Amino acid sequence: MDALTALHTRNSVNLLCDPAPNVDQLENIFKAGLRACDHKNLKPWKYLLIEGNARNKFGQLMVDVKTAIEGERLDSGLTEKLLSKPLRAPTIIVVIAHIQQHEKVPEIEQLLSAGASAQMMMTAAHAQGVGAIWRSGALMFRREMRAGLGLDSQDQIVGFLYLGTAAAAKPLAESNTTDFVKRWQG
DSSP, X not given: XXXXXXXXXXXXXXXXXXXXXXXXXXXXXXXXXXXXXXXXXXXXXXXXXXXXXXHHHHHHHHHHHHHHHHTSOOOHHHHHHHHHGGGGSSEEEEEEEEOXXXXXXXXXXXXXXXXXXHHHHHHHHHHTTOEEEEEOOGGGGOHHHHHHTXXXXXXXXXXXXXXXXXXXXXXXXXXXXXXXXXXXXX
């Protein structure tokens, strides 16, 4: 698939199954992430790869973080829901903004760069026929989640990229550039 086709047809795929992306596909996805726009070449991103049984541990981390927030034991329905979330895809990549002090590159630029890295990874997945969806949620902003994943204090989670094989086709929503682009006349 050529670059413009990948950019014009990328779509989130929320129903994912095995097989997971292979080693070469993952390498291409990570390489694409490293090409994101990056002021002063700080490379303000890190990635955690979660696969196999580690997904179960990630689900338990979600339960533990939610329990810490609530201050009491969760009901069984919510516990099961959280435990099953990481099992919605065979592979998860946690995209992390590794914020660094820099006089010319404020935190927001580093966060945007990490977000651009995630988007590049999503497009690379699509270009290789890998289904993907970028997930987030309140738990990713919690100190307990960052600590549970072994992140540094200056790290911020940008999102969870769920990757696998599309279990069902999803129609591509049509977009018209004229709905979003206006010419400024000064």
